[in-house]
Amino acid sequence: MHNSGHKSGFVNIVGNPNVGKSTLMNLLVGERISIITSKAQTTRHRIMGIVNTDEMQIVYSDTPGVLKPNYKLQESMLGFSQSALDDADILVYVTDVVEKIDKNDFFLEKVKKTTSPVLLLINKIDLTHQKELEKTVAGWQAVLPQAEIIPVSATNKFNIDYLKKRIEALIPDSPPYFEKDTLTDRPARFFVTEMIREKILLYYQKEIPYSVEVAVEQFIESADLITIKSLIIVERDSQKGIIIGDQGKALKKVGTMARKDLEKFFDKKIFLEMFVRVEKDWRNRDSLLRKFGYNLE
Ligand SMILES: Nc1nc2c(ncn2[C@@H]2O[C@H](COP(=O)(O)OP(=O)(O)OP(=O)(O)O)[C@@H](O)[C@H]2O)c(=O)[nH]1
Ligand SMILES: [Mg+2]
Numbered sequence: 001m002h003n004s005g006h007k008s009g010f011v012n013i014v015g016n017p018n019v020g021k022s023t024l025m026n027l028l029v030g031e032r033i034s035i036i037t038s039k040a041q042t043t044r045h046r047i048m049g050i051v052n053t054d055e056m057q058i059v060y061s062d063t064p065g066v067l068k069p070n071y072k073l074q075e076s077m078l079g080f081s082q083s084a085l086d087d088a089d090i091l092v093y094v095t096d097v098v099e100k101i102d103k104n105d106f107f108l109e110k111v112k113k114t115t116s117p118v119l120l121l122i123n124k125i126d127l128t129h130q131k132e133l134e135k136t137v138a139g140w141q142a143v144l145p146q147a148e149i150i151p152v153s154a155t156n157k158f159n160i161d162y163l164k165k166r167i168e169a170l171i172p173d174s175p176p177y178f179e180k181d182t183l184t185d186r187p188a189r190f191f192v193t194e195m196i197r198e199k200i201l202l203y204y205q206k207e208i209p210y211s212v213e214v215a216v217e218q219f220i221e222s223a224d225l226i227t228i229k230s231l232i233i234v235e236r237d238s239q240k241g242i243i244i245g246d247q248g249k250a251l252k253k254v255g256t257m258a259r260k261d262l263e264k265f266f267d268k269k270i271f272l273e274m275f276v277r278v279e280k281d282w283r284n285r286d287s288l289l290r291k292f293g294y295n296l297e
Contacts (some may be wrong), residue, residue: 008174008213009089009189011167013082015110016103017041017065019096020123023154025049025062027223028164029061032265033184035198039209040063042201044073046080047295050178050186057176058167065109073283076294085110090170091118093147095130101139108109112144117170120147126156189267190293193229196258196274200243202234203254209243211235213282213292226264227271231290240276253277 011028013021022043024033029049037043044063051058063084085091091114095101111118120140125133137149150166152159178185181253194213201209211234218229232251235238244251255274260268282288286296 002196002272005170006055006057006173007171008059008176009171010059010061010177011092011171012061012063012088013092014063014107015065015094016107017067019065019094021065022062024092024094024121024123024160025060025156026153027154027160028058028060028167031183032247035194035201036264037201038200039201041067041074041210042076042198047190050182050184051109052180052182056171057178057180058171066104068104071283071296072286072289072296073294075234076289076296077208079295080109080161082110085114088114089172090167091116091131091194092121092167093118093144094121094123095140096124097122097133097136098124101143106144112146113129116166118144118147119163119166119170120144120149122144122149122151123154125151125158126153132142167237172186178257188221188239189219192216192219192230192262195261195265196230196254199254199257199261203250203257204242208239210233211277211283212243215256217294221268224269226266226270227273228271229272230275231284232276235278235281235283236278237278240278243276 013025015021017040022036025034026032029051033049034047043062047062049060060082065079066081069072069075069078093111120215122136133151137267140149150163152163193216196214200212213233215231217231220227233244236245251274255272259272279288289296
Protein backbone atom coordinates (compact mmCIF):
# COMPACT_ATOMS: atom_id res chain seq x y z
CA MET A 1 0.00 0.00 0.00
CA HIS A 2 1.31 3.47 -0.77
CA ASN A 3 0.49 6.51 1.30
CA SER A 4 0.62 9.32 -1.20
CA GLY A 5 -2.14 11.66 -0.13
CA HIS A 6 -3.60 9.25 2.41
CA LYS A 7 -4.13 10.31 6.03
CA SER A 8 -4.61 8.13 9.04
CA GLY A 9 -4.24 8.39 12.79
CA PHE A 10 -5.41 7.62 16.28
CA VAL A 11 -7.79 10.05 17.94
CA ASN A 12 -8.00 9.08 21.59
CA ILE A 13 -10.84 10.33 23.75
CA VAL A 14 -10.01 10.61 27.46
CA GLY A 15 -11.33 12.40 30.53
CA ASN A 16 -13.08 11.96 33.85
CA PRO A 17 -16.15 9.74 34.28
CA ASN A 18 -19.54 10.87 32.99
CA VAL A 19 -18.40 13.92 30.99
CA GLY A 20 -19.79 12.53 27.71
CA LYS A 21 -16.83 10.74 26.10
CA SER A 22 -18.90 7.85 24.76
CA THR A 23 -21.66 10.15 23.52
CA LEU A 24 -19.03 12.08 21.55
CA MET A 25 -17.40 8.89 20.32
CA ASN A 26 -20.68 7.66 18.83
CA LEU A 27 -21.34 11.03 17.20
CA LEU A 28 -17.86 11.15 15.66
CA VAL A 29 -18.01 7.57 14.39
CA GLY A 30 -21.67 7.78 13.39
CA GLU A 31 -22.47 4.37 14.90
CA ARG A 32 -23.53 3.10 18.28
CA ILE A 33 -20.13 1.76 19.32
CA SER A 34 -20.17 2.68 23.01
CA ILE A 35 -22.88 2.36 25.61
CA ILE A 36 -24.02 5.54 27.34
CA THR A 37 -25.72 5.94 30.70
CA SER A 38 -26.07 8.65 33.32
CA LYS A 39 -23.99 6.55 35.75
CA ALA A 40 -20.24 7.14 36.10
CA GLN A 41 -17.90 4.31 35.07
CA THR A 42 -20.14 3.10 32.28
CA THR A 43 -17.23 2.42 29.91
CA ARG A 44 -14.75 -0.21 31.15
CA HIS A 45 -12.63 -0.89 28.07
CA ARG A 46 -10.75 0.91 25.38
CA ILE A 47 -13.00 0.58 22.32
CA MET A 48 -12.05 1.59 18.80
CA GLY A 49 -14.44 3.01 16.23
CA ILE A 50 -13.07 3.56 12.75
CA VAL A 51 -14.19 6.09 10.14
CA ASN A 52 -13.11 5.34 6.57
CA THR A 53 -13.14 7.44 3.43
CA ASP A 54 -11.06 7.03 0.27
CA GLU A 55 -8.41 9.48 1.47
CA MET A 56 -8.60 9.04 5.22
CA GLN A 57 -8.93 6.54 8.08
CA ILE A 58 -9.59 7.94 11.53
CA VAL A 59 -9.26 5.47 14.40
CA TYR A 60 -11.19 6.81 17.38
CA SER A 61 -10.72 5.27 20.84
CA ASP A 62 -13.24 5.63 23.62
CA THR A 63 -11.79 4.97 27.08
CA PRO A 64 -13.01 4.55 30.67
CA GLY A 65 -13.35 7.67 32.81
CA VAL A 66 -10.23 8.36 34.84
CA LEU A 67 -10.42 7.43 38.51
CA LYS A 68 -8.29 6.44 41.46
CA PRO A 69 -8.55 2.64 41.53
CA ASN A 70 -10.18 0.93 44.52
CA TYR A 71 -10.01 -2.58 43.10
CA LYS A 72 -8.19 -4.43 40.33
CA LEU A 73 -10.92 -3.96 37.74
CA GLN A 74 -10.48 -0.19 38.12
CA GLU A 75 -6.68 -0.54 37.85
CA SER A 76 -7.21 -2.14 34.46
CA MET A 77 -9.69 0.60 33.48
CA LEU A 78 -7.14 3.28 34.38
CA GLY A 79 -4.54 1.36 32.38
CA PHE A 80 -6.74 1.61 29.28
CA SER A 81 -7.10 5.37 29.75
CA GLN A 82 -3.36 5.83 30.24
CA SER A 83 -2.51 3.71 27.20
CA ALA A 84 -4.55 6.16 25.15
CA LEU A 85 -2.12 8.94 26.13
CA ASP A 86 0.81 7.08 24.62
CA ASP A 87 -0.35 6.29 21.10
CA ALA A 88 -2.54 9.32 20.33
CA ASP A 89 -1.96 11.30 17.14
CA ILE A 90 -4.60 13.65 18.48
CA LEU A 91 -5.64 13.65 22.11
CA VAL A 92 -9.24 14.66 22.77
CA TYR A 93 -9.51 15.57 26.44
CA VAL A 94 -13.15 15.86 27.42
CA THR A 95 -14.45 17.84 30.37
CA ASP A 96 -17.84 19.40 30.99
CA VAL A 97 -19.27 22.60 32.37
CA VAL A 98 -19.80 21.25 35.89
CA GLU A 99 -16.53 19.45 36.52
CA LYS A 100 -13.88 21.05 38.75
CA ILE A 101 -10.61 21.66 36.94
CA ASP A 102 -8.48 20.08 39.66
CA LYS A 103 -10.32 16.76 39.66
CA ASN A 104 -7.76 14.03 38.95
CA ASP A 105 -4.70 16.29 38.81
CA PHE A 106 -2.43 13.29 38.34
CA PHE A 107 -3.96 12.51 34.94
CA LEU A 108 -3.98 16.14 33.85
CA GLU A 109 -0.25 16.30 34.58
CA LYS A 110 0.23 13.49 32.06
CA VAL A 111 -1.96 15.23 29.51
CA LYS A 112 0.24 18.33 29.88
CA LYS A 113 3.27 16.25 28.96
CA THR A 114 1.91 14.75 25.75
CA THR A 115 3.57 15.92 22.57
CA SER A 116 0.55 15.29 20.31
CA PRO A 117 -2.00 18.04 19.65
CA VAL A 118 -4.64 18.30 22.37
CA LEU A 119 -8.24 19.27 21.69
CA LEU A 120 -9.89 20.18 24.95
CA LEU A 121 -13.64 19.75 24.66
CA ILE A 122 -15.85 21.51 27.16
CA ASN A 123 -19.00 19.43 26.78
CA LYS A 124 -22.59 19.97 27.97
CA ILE A 125 -22.61 23.69 27.22
CA ASP A 126 -26.39 23.33 26.91
CA LEU A 127 -26.33 23.35 30.73
CA THR A 128 -24.59 26.72 31.14
CA HIS A 129 -24.67 30.38 30.11
CA GLN A 130 -22.26 32.43 28.04
CA LYS A 131 -20.73 34.26 31.04
CA GLU A 132 -20.15 31.04 32.95
CA LEU A 133 -18.70 29.37 29.90
CA GLU A 134 -16.23 32.20 29.34
CA LYS A 135 -14.96 31.70 32.88
CA THR A 136 -14.63 27.95 32.36
CA VAL A 137 -12.74 28.45 29.10
CA ALA A 138 -10.35 30.91 30.75
CA GLY A 139 -9.78 28.50 33.63
CA TRP A 140 -8.84 25.67 31.30
CA GLN A 141 -6.73 27.91 29.10
CA ALA A 142 -4.58 28.70 32.13
CA VAL A 143 -4.18 25.05 33.07
CA LEU A 144 -3.58 23.60 29.60
CA PRO A 145 -2.15 26.43 27.47
CA GLN A 146 -1.10 24.08 24.66
CA ALA A 147 -4.66 22.84 24.10
CA GLU A 148 -7.15 24.10 21.55
CA ILE A 149 -10.37 24.61 23.49
CA ILE A 150 -13.64 23.71 21.77
CA PRO A 151 -16.94 24.12 23.63
CA VAL A 152 -19.49 21.55 22.46
CA SER A 153 -22.81 19.99 23.31
CA ALA A 154 -22.94 16.33 22.34
CA THR A 155 -26.67 16.00 23.03
CA ASN A 156 -27.52 19.09 20.97
CA LYS A 157 -24.86 18.25 18.37
CA PHE A 158 -23.52 21.78 18.80
CA ASN A 159 -20.07 22.43 17.28
CA ILE A 160 -19.60 18.78 16.31
CA ASP A 161 -19.08 19.54 12.62
CA TYR A 162 -16.40 22.05 13.55
CA LEU A 163 -14.78 19.46 15.82
CA LYS A 164 -14.72 16.93 12.97
CA LYS A 165 -13.08 19.52 10.70
CA ARG A 166 -10.38 20.24 13.26
CA ILE A 167 -9.68 16.52 13.71
CA GLU A 168 -9.48 15.95 9.95
CA ALA A 169 -7.08 18.87 9.60
CA LEU A 170 -4.76 17.45 12.27
CA ILE A 171 -4.67 13.81 11.10
CA PRO A 172 -1.15 13.02 9.84
CA ASP A 173 -0.16 11.54 6.48
CA SER A 174 -0.06 7.77 6.85
CA PRO A 175 -1.29 4.61 5.19
CA PRO A 176 -4.34 3.08 6.91
CA TYR A 177 -3.80 1.01 10.06
CA PHE A 178 -6.77 -1.30 9.46
CA GLU A 179 -8.54 -2.77 6.43
CA LYS A 180 -10.66 -0.04 4.91
CA ASP A 181 -13.99 -1.77 5.70
CA THR A 182 -13.25 -2.16 9.43
CA LEU A 183 -15.66 -0.41 11.80
CA THR A 184 -14.22 -1.52 15.14
CA ASP A 185 -11.54 -3.66 16.77
CA ARG A 186 -14.20 -5.53 18.74
CA PRO A 187 -16.06 -8.71 17.77
CA ALA A 188 -19.87 -8.95 17.69
CA ARG A 189 -19.90 -10.74 21.06
CA PHE A 190 -18.41 -7.70 22.75
CA PHE A 191 -21.35 -5.54 21.70
CA VAL A 192 -23.72 -8.16 23.07
CA THR A 193 -22.09 -7.99 26.50
CA GLU A 194 -22.05 -4.19 26.43
CA MET A 195 -25.71 -3.85 25.48
CA ILE A 196 -26.74 -6.20 28.26
CA ARG A 197 -24.52 -4.32 30.71
CA GLU A 198 -26.11 -1.05 29.60
CA LYS A 199 -29.55 -2.37 30.54
CA ILE A 200 -28.21 -3.51 33.91
CA LEU A 201 -26.75 -0.04 34.53
CA LEU A 202 -30.12 1.48 33.67
CA TYR A 203 -32.33 -0.94 35.57
CA TYR A 204 -30.55 -1.62 38.88
CA GLN A 205 -29.47 0.81 41.57
CA LYS A 206 -26.45 1.55 43.75
CA GLU A 207 -23.63 -0.99 43.81
CA ILE A 208 -25.34 -3.63 41.65
CA PRO A 209 -24.22 -2.44 38.19
CA TYR A 210 -20.64 -2.04 39.41
CA SER A 211 -20.57 -5.61 40.70
CA VAL A 212 -21.77 -7.06 37.40
CA GLU A 213 -19.87 -8.45 34.44
CA VAL A 214 -21.51 -9.97 31.38
CA ALA A 215 -20.11 -12.82 29.32
CA VAL A 216 -21.35 -14.48 26.13
CA GLU A 217 -21.11 -18.27 26.31
CA GLN A 218 -22.66 -18.99 22.95
CA PHE A 219 -23.30 -16.92 19.84
CA ILE A 220 -24.75 -18.82 16.90
CA GLU A 221 -25.69 -16.87 13.82
CA SER A 222 -27.88 -18.15 11.00
CA ALA A 223 -29.47 -16.36 8.05
CA ASP A 224 -32.19 -14.59 10.03
CA LEU A 225 -31.61 -15.51 13.67
CA ILE A 226 -28.87 -15.15 16.27
CA THR A 227 -29.05 -17.44 19.30
CA ILE A 228 -27.19 -16.04 22.29
CA LYS A 229 -26.47 -17.62 25.64
CA SER A 230 -25.22 -15.02 28.09
CA LEU A 231 -24.00 -15.07 31.63
CA ILE A 232 -24.41 -12.33 34.20
CA ILE A 233 -21.71 -12.57 36.81
CA VAL A 234 -22.19 -11.02 40.26
CA GLU A 235 -20.06 -10.95 43.40
CA ARG A 236 -22.47 -12.18 46.04
CA ASP A 237 -25.51 -14.43 46.45
CA SER A 238 -27.64 -11.49 47.59
CA GLN A 239 -26.88 -9.71 44.31
CA LYS A 240 -27.96 -12.74 42.33
CA GLY A 241 -31.36 -12.51 43.98
CA ILE A 242 -31.69 -8.84 43.16
CA ILE A 243 -30.69 -9.36 39.53
CA ILE A 244 -33.29 -12.11 39.07
CA GLY A 245 -35.95 -10.28 41.06
CA ASP A 246 -39.31 -11.47 42.38
CA GLN A 247 -40.42 -14.42 40.22
CA GLY A 248 -37.68 -13.59 37.74
CA LYS A 249 -39.43 -10.38 36.69
CA ALA A 250 -36.40 -8.08 36.85
CA LEU A 251 -34.18 -10.31 34.74
CA LYS A 252 -36.97 -10.87 32.25
CA LYS A 253 -37.40 -7.13 31.82
CA VAL A 254 -33.66 -6.58 31.31
CA GLY A 255 -33.61 -9.45 28.83
CA THR A 256 -36.46 -7.98 26.80
CA MET A 257 -34.86 -4.53 26.65
CA ALA A 258 -31.50 -5.98 25.65
CA ARG A 259 -33.05 -8.24 23.00
CA LYS A 260 -34.83 -5.31 21.36
CA ASP A 261 -31.59 -3.32 21.16
CA LEU A 262 -29.65 -6.30 19.85
CA GLU A 263 -32.25 -6.90 17.13
CA LYS A 264 -31.79 -3.31 15.98
CA PHE A 265 -28.00 -3.53 16.16
CA PHE A 266 -27.67 -6.80 14.23
CA ASP A 267 -30.81 -6.33 12.12
CA LYS A 268 -31.82 -9.93 12.86
CA LYS A 269 -34.14 -11.79 15.20
CA ILE A 270 -32.43 -12.56 18.49
CA PHE A 271 -33.06 -15.44 20.85
CA LEU A 272 -31.45 -14.41 24.13
CA GLU A 273 -30.94 -16.68 27.12
CA MET A 274 -29.54 -15.27 30.37
CA PHE A 275 -28.10 -17.02 33.39
CA VAL A 276 -26.77 -15.52 36.63
CA ARG A 277 -23.66 -16.85 38.34
CA VAL A 278 -21.86 -15.79 41.52
CA GLU A 279 -18.08 -15.43 41.27
CA LYS A 280 -16.95 -14.18 44.68
CA ASP A 281 -14.94 -10.94 44.50
CA TRP A 282 -14.37 -11.27 40.72
CA ARG A 283 -13.36 -7.60 40.48
CA ASN A 284 -10.12 -8.44 42.33
CA ARG A 285 -9.32 -11.83 40.80
CA ASP A 286 -6.62 -11.82 38.14
CA SER A 287 -7.69 -14.98 36.35
CA LEU A 288 -11.30 -13.86 35.97
CA LEU A 289 -10.37 -10.32 34.99
CA ARG A 290 -8.12 -11.68 32.24
CA LYS A 291 -10.90 -13.94 31.04
CA PHE A 292 -13.24 -10.94 30.83
CA GLY A 293 -10.73 -9.01 28.70
CA TYR A 294 -9.17 -6.71 31.26
CA ASN A 295 -5.42 -6.28 30.96
CA LEU A 296 -3.43 -6.30 34.14
CA GLU A 297 0.02 -4.86 34.63
N1 LIG B 1 -26.85 17.86 29.10
C1 LIG B 1 -25.96 17.12 28.44
N2 LIG B 1 -25.75 15.84 28.79
C2 LIG B 1 -24.85 15.12 28.09
C3 LIG B 1 -24.12 15.68 27.01
N3 LIG B 1 -23.28 14.72 26.53
C4 LIG B 1 -23.50 13.62 27.28
N4 LIG B 1 -24.44 13.85 28.22
C5 LIG B 1 -24.97 12.90 29.23
O1 LIG B 1 -23.95 12.64 30.18
C6 LIG B 1 -24.07 11.29 30.68
C7 LIG B 1 -22.77 10.54 30.53
O2 LIG B 1 -22.50 10.34 29.15
P1 LIG B 1 -21.43 9.27 28.65
O3 LIG B 1 -21.23 9.51 27.20
O4 LIG B 1 -21.83 7.89 29.08
O5 LIG B 1 -20.16 9.74 29.49
P2 LIG B 1 -18.71 9.06 29.58
O6 LIG B 1 -17.73 10.17 29.71
O7 LIG B 1 -18.50 8.12 28.47
O8 LIG B 1 -18.82 8.27 30.97
P3 LIG B 1 -17.93 7.01 31.51
O9 LIG B 1 -17.94 5.95 30.46
O10 LIG B 1 -18.66 6.60 32.74
O11 LIG B 1 -16.57 7.55 31.81
C8 LIG B 1 -25.22 10.65 29.88
O12 LIG B 1 -26.39 10.74 30.67
C9 LIG B 1 -25.31 11.53 28.65
O13 LIG B 1 -26.59 11.53 28.07
C10 LIG B 1 -24.38 17.05 26.64
O14 LIG B 1 -23.81 17.62 25.70
N5 LIG B 1 -25.29 17.71 27.40
MG1 LIG C 1 -18.15 6.09 28.45
